[in-house]
Amino acid sequence: MKTRAVWLVLLIAGFAAAIGRAADERIVVFNPRGIQPEIRKIPMAPRFATLDGKTVYIVDTKYPNTKPFVEELFAALKAKYPKTTWILRDKAAGYMDDDPNLWKEIKSKNAGAIVLLGH
Amino acid sequence: MGVPTVPMITQRFKELVTTISYKKGIPNMRITYTPHPITDRPADLCRKYVAGNDPLTGQPMLEEIYAGLTKPLSAEDSKAGFLERDPRPRLLPPDTPDNLMEYFYEQGFTDGNPIILPTEKKVAEMLKATSRKPDEWVGQMRPSPPHEAWYYTVEMVAVNAVMAGAKPEYFPTILAIASKGLTSMFSSTSSFARMVVVNGPVVKEIGMNTGIGAMGPVSRANSSIGRCWTLISKNLGGSGKPGETYLGSQGNPLNYDNLCFPETEDGLPPGWNPLHVQKGFKKSDSVVSLFSGWSINDIAWYSPLPIHEVIRGWLEHFFSFGTTQATLVLDPIVAADVASKGYPSKEAFAKYLAENTGTPGWLYWSQHPNELKQAKEGVEPYAGWLKQGQGMVVPVSRYTRAGGRVSRNTAFMASKDNNEPTTSIEIVVTGGGTNTFWSGGDFGYAGSASVDQWR
Secondary structure (H helix, E strand, O other), X not given: OHHHHHHHHHXXXXXXXXXXXXXXXXXXXXXXXXXXXXXXXXXXXXXXOOOOOOEEEEEEOOOOOOHHHHHHHHHHHHHHOOOOEEEEEEOOOOOOOOOHHHHHHHHHOOOEEEEEOOO | OOOOEEEEEEHHHHHHHHHHHHHOOOOOOOXXXXXXXXOOOOHHHHHHHHHOEOOOOOOEHHHHXXXXXXXXXXXXXXXXXXXXXXXXXXXOOOEXXXXXXXXXXXXXXXXXOOOOOOEHHHHHHHHOOXXXXXXXXXXXXXXXXXXXXXXXXXXXXXXXXXXXXXXXXXXXXXXXXXXXOOOOOOOOOOOOEEEXXXXXXXXXXXXXXXXXXXOOOOXXXXXXXXXXXXXXXXXXXXXXXXXXXXXXXXXXXXXXXXXXXXXXXXXXXXXXXXXXXXXXXXXXXXXEEEEEEOOEEEEOOOOOXXXXXXXXXXHHHOOOOOOXXXXXXXXXXHHHHHHHOOXXXXXXXXXXXXXXXXXXXXXXXXXXHHHHHHHHOOOOOHHHHHHOOOOOEEOOOOOEOOOOOOOOOHHHXXXXXXXXXXXXXXXEEOOOOOOOOEEEEOOEEEEEEEOHXXX
């Protein structure tokens, strides 16, 4: 009877040790992430020495119900920097759409741009 | 653009814009932040904002904009070349299962629930379920259009399939979903949801549940295939990092398993084609069809009206973020009831619904400012409709494409393919026939893919 009890204790101890070893065992797993593309750095456009005599477009991306802010910004910039020509323009189509013609126009006039706004 | 530019962003999106400007290759973009939100703020408050400071930098807003356009660039700002990215080892450093599980949670590799660790043995077993090579490209995926796309191979999809708890036999179905390149966690503030419907012989082959609880958490195949789409979206498509690559304000619980279920093709009324046949595939093809939307209602309501009229009434007054598209998920006995009322096909029923639903006045006027202006100027028929008050149902359907008016939400969806329907109503049949219940939501069809080509 006593011998049987000793064997039982040893058996339980053996199982416990095996479980402990499994938990401590180091395994190798795959990286679940995909491949990110490379990022090509774009040099920023040279800045103006001053905005006096320059034209700056305020481009409204037309996010819903943000017009009051855009108009207040336009008015404030005109008042604070009167020697700059400020042009308020709506971007074509929706706020998620590109407007290459407008970008071309801004570039052709050697103008600056403020692009706004969402949410 | 190639000209001095200052973008203005509300302060809530600092992480987003910082991440995106880095990934677009302009890490030092000169941004001026405004208080958040700007939408629906009155002019006098906006005036105060403009006269005040950038809430993040503390600089006066107008002067910061001026400086952004005039302050000379640093040498770094003018430099071309490449920006650094984290390296991507194929295998992670060895560690204990518990530590690796914690690492997966910390890195955002999971959906917040436990995953199966993708060991070499398990991934090898998954890969045996396809004839495609492990290093073959499957597709690319991005969180939303402004974000970069990530690329992934068959092996990378297999890793995520293991993590989701999928059996190897589900793998071709998962690859078909991945091949569409549509993230299940679209990064918009509006908390998108996705849906995937499986058709064809594969449904029975892999034991998907088409019966009782088809849309619920009772089947390993339905659950793990749907769950895998979200793990793929996070790990292979770069989605799901709050503030950067996921912006859903409240989030969407449907993202956990993406409403993944098969169509009960055996339960379709005579003449009603399965979804994949509607989309141009053969009945013997196995196909996944993806949908994009936000929400779904389960309609459990007894009515003295015939069920097709109940559905019409629900559709007329249904309102959610997606107001110009709908998907009905009918139990087979509901489909049979509808068919018995004289609708020999899904298309016939969809046409009836589109032609016989109007738009609640308050919703119509809020979405049609030009027509509202004309109504106020006395132009008919708008003036007559407006006179009848906001409670009037305007006789203009939201669900027909015949007038050339397409869903305003198409920009958020994958390109449409196969057969373009004349209505924006889709009908799918699934369920166990325990009662005459059905579901409806604002989901729109976003494309299908063959499972067979990934076997």
